Amino acid sequence: MAYVTGESGVPEGCFICAAVVPGAADGLVVERAELTVTLLNRFPYSSGHLMVAPRRHAAGLGELSPEEGLAVLAATRRALDAITREMAPGGFNVGFNLGRAAGASVDHLHLHVVPRWDSDTNFMPVLADVKVLPEHLEVTAARLREALGREDGDPGESTGAGGSGAADPAERV
Ligand SMILES: [Zn+2]
Helix, strand or coil: CCCCCCCCCCCCCCHHHHHHCCCHHHHCEEEEECCEEEEECCCCCCCCCEEEEECCCCCCHHHCCHHHHHHHHHHHHHHHHHHHHHHCCCEEEEEECCCHHHCCCCCCCCEEEEEECCCCCCHHHHHHCCCCCCCCHHHHHHHHHHHHHHHCCCCCCCCCCCCCCCCCCEECC
16 A cells, blocks of 8 residues: 655656645645545636546556546545535536647646536636636635545545545545
C-alpha cells in the first residue's frame, strides 16, 4: 500500500503531483484520499469545477491499476455528492480530456467535474474569453472540503449516504 510523496520521481512541473504533497497547492485541494487527489481547477469553466486524479502520475487510463480506477470513480462520486449538497447545480459535465489535442494541459490523468446550472454563464468564455465566477476559488475549496469531511469521517468509517466505503478512505487536508 506504500505510495511515495514528495520524493524524487515526481515529474517536474506537474501541478497534480504537486497537489498530492501537502503544501503550496493546499488552497485548491478539496480532498486527498489514499489513491486520489481532488482539486479545484485554477481556470474553471464554472464555479466548483474540479479535477479528480490518481495520486500516481499516470498518463492514461490503461496505466491505472483496477484499484486506482475504482478509487477515481469513488472520489468522483464523493465530489459530485459534495458539490450537489453545497452548490445545488442543475447537472454536471464529467469527463476526461486525453491528450493535448483534446485539451489536456498536463499528462497526469484527471477527470473533470464541471457543475452546470440552467442559467450558468458557460457561453461567456466562448464568446468573449471572460469567465464569471461568483465565488473565490479558495472559498469554494474550503466549502467542498468541509462537505466531504462531513460525509467521510475517519478512514474505515462507513457512512450510508456516500457509500465510499473503506476502499479509498479520505483524509482531511
Ligand atoms: Zn503528475
